[in-house]
Amino acid sequence: MPMPQITITTLLPVIFALTLILPLSACTGSADLPDTAPAPAATAGLTTPDSEANNQATIQQVDINLMESFPVQVNVRIAGSLPNSCVVLNGFNTVQTNHEFVISAATTYQTGGNCAEQLQPFDQMVSLPVVGLPAGTYTVTVEGANSVSNSFALAVDNVAPQAPQVEPDSAAISGIVWEDTCRVLADGAIEGACVSDGQGGYRADGIFDNAEARIPDIEVTLSAGPCSNAGSVLSATATDAAGTYLFGRLQPGEYCVAVDAESAGNAGRLLPGGWTYPGVNVSSTTVTLAENGYQAADFGWNRGPAVAPDSGGSAVSCRDEALFVADVTIPDGTVLAAGEAFEKTWRLQNTGSCTWGPDYSLVFAGGDSMSGPERLPLTQVVKPGETLDVSVQLVAPAAAGVYRSDWQLRSGDGYRFGSGGESPFYAQIEVE
Template identity: 40%
Template sequence: MIRNSINKPTYGRLGLLLLLTGVLALLVACGGGAEPAATPTSAPTATPTIAGSNEPTRGQAVVNAIDILIMESFPVQVSVMARGDLPDSCTQIDEIITQQADNTFRVAVTTLRQPDQICTQALVPFEQSISLDVAGLPAGTYDVVVNGVTGSFTLEVDNVPVDDTTGAGAGGGPPGISGFVWHDLCPQTGTAPGDAAPDEGCIPSAAGDTLQADGEMAAGEPGIPGVTVRLLAGDCTTAAEGDELAATTDESGAFRFEDISADTYCVFLDTADADNAAILGEGVLTFPVSNGVATNSITVTLDEGAALTDVNFGFDFRFLPVPETVENCTNSFEFVQDLTVPDDTVFPPGETFEAGWRLRNNGTCPWTTDYAVAFIGGDAMGITTTVPLESAVTPGQTEDVSIFLTAPETPGTYRSNWQLADAAGTVFGINGAIEDAFWVQIVVEEGAAPVGTPSPGSASIGGVVWEDLCFLTNGTASRGCVETEEGSGFYRGNGVFDDNESALAGITLVLGQGACPPGGIIETANRLATTLSGEDGLYVFEGLDAGIYCVSIDALSPENVDLLIPGNWTWPAPGTGRSGLRLAAGQQRLDVDFGWDFQD
């Protein structure tokens, strides 16, 4: 075992004895309130004085030194021993919060002190062991920061067992090579990351433009029968098709190669093969993974008399096999956003334009290609027929629909109303309501310049960062509080920028290229820009092209920790300080807001 010991400089001791007054509480995630306005009036207001002393006091522990312990096993395990002082005998260690960004682990050790206790007013030493998740990390030097005390450790080699990336493992059973081809489930496959938080089993794709399945074989995920898997002699980088063996998956998705000699082989699933393509259709492989990207082949080495199992392939159908229409299912959709023509866009007479919308199937009926976009009233603008959907859409998925319209010849304001129609031609509106439609509204003016494609770099993202007030007075929740769970007695801010709340200035925001990573910490290589919220809490990233972006606020970063901790996010979702979105060319998204609830 290797030990790295780091002590805090003496000059920092007194300052660190000043405890912060709260903790980054990891609250149960639940739906936020109504979305706050894009550019709210945010004149500062005085923070209320919280009466009474019957609430627990939370803070950060004073850490004087850390030891980093490296267990010389493989994979390597790393833990941190933090040593410090609690201010009195009534204060206890509460939570350990760990985040990793690039090559840095940041750890917050928080404290809890119950009210109305008789305590010994003397420093109480403590030791706290903290495990770091280093599985899968590449070789390199990593920094560790625990409540301001910094240390480091070095991994001499990649901390990744070979079998973790290929999925191949030695197992019992008859000699040979076996595995499964399974349906890696994600109900949001094809959905843009910014349109919805990933459900369980879904992650952003490597390109960051859509959600897809996570590459992990979970209980209940079915096998895919009838798929042909091939076995080629040699390493996958040099093996050539020709003299190979083939195995077909059974009803459970299992395949097996038997009676083969000890050697190196390439196990290969050709998704472009005509027979396989007929079964798999459109979709992507999610497992195995090589260099962060899913691949269709695995190199394995078979020893004499050995059995290699779990040589698996995960496949995520781009369009889930559309289930049979359930009797008495519900047709309904949610309007997500306009894609091409904002309301009251000005066109010259007779100009043709494309109107597009993003919709989410929030009903229980799958939409087949017999479903269509249907004109239901208003100004026809050149089309009154239905436009069939281009692909099937299962419940939970989003679909982009568009139609080509022509501006009328007479100046004026025009609006065209649309809904969806099922296979029988029955129309239905937003949330299933027959009276609710989506529309495009334009203004026709003589002499108006033709509406061209927005120029590159003309899009922007912005919003406001505000303090989402919630406090207790003698156990009674203030205005603007919501219970984290019904009957729990725990409260947070409601996720709405109310008129008694104030802006947060000087908060550092990071703009990243691609979908937000699961932990919310944008890797350095993907960072495009940083900015600070102004005195009015507003921020903006300008000069952007169309694409997928992530706006993130890291509450534990050195720039933000003293401004935000202790507390937690209430908007865009409880505990979530990041927002992913797809930006169209020239689009102005100035409603990407962040609400923070200080936990006093």
């Protein structure tokens, strides 16, 4: 059978019909197809930053620490959290109005990346400008996404004593000897500025205020060199009617200022009792004088005992205790060259119930100081159970031999403690 011939004229109606049907089919099927490529699935626990996110800090705790000094220094410990990893804490802005401090958390939101949706904790210390403030109670409010307040009191005007007039072309050391009061009354009430002694009792706080009496006629001695290796006594003087002494016309260098409570001239005026400043049972302090400089060296004395644990006073809030864990650097017996500088680091664990902060210090406790500082404040907060690597810069002595330098920790209220009680941790070296 012959095939029928199909001409272009015959196909035109068919082609025209298809051109109408195909576009209609495409439009009616578009409801089942996406107009654009699907968005990528979000990663679990992450969000994309945007400019409207809450970028403030949540304040959880505000603690106030009064440092052992005069004028008093006040540090505020602020603990809290940030909402996610894109919020950055840039610091705190402090504004004082009369008897109120307002500390505002300054945060920024970093855009352009993913943010972990989990709280970011922070723990910061802020110093308050309190020198020169009058006595009274002050409120501290820390503001962020919320606000938390606390307060502190200045017992006396927080004004630094004026340095004595020093003769031209000379340096001087001056200070006071004062009675640091803390005692228990017959009804068990505590009178004076008492703090925990870390052993279940109480003692005077080691901070001078104008309400406390100064002690006249106390002999004070001056020796050349640091107290750990002081030479013979260069000079001796006595406190005047205002409890003040002065060593003038001094050359630059290191000196040891000391008060011997058991000396013939001092025993009748001081004993019984004990030193509370420059440290608990510490009767001397090393002073470094610059050319034409002036340094203060004060001594606080408590006619103890203060308050016994069973005297009816309130319970001790926490206990200071440490444990030596390891020598991180310079193990005992390390051989060093004469005059060689080195860094000694110990690892300690806080085995007490008090939290260590910037008001705690590493302090020299005996032996050879190896040119180390008398006191070195801690730079971080260490909670009970946590460990701390604490370091000090030392220098090997010039002569050959075996040397040991003893160190302890000191709390903000002056209580000294070492490993397992009062035992010092130490650096022991051999000098060739």
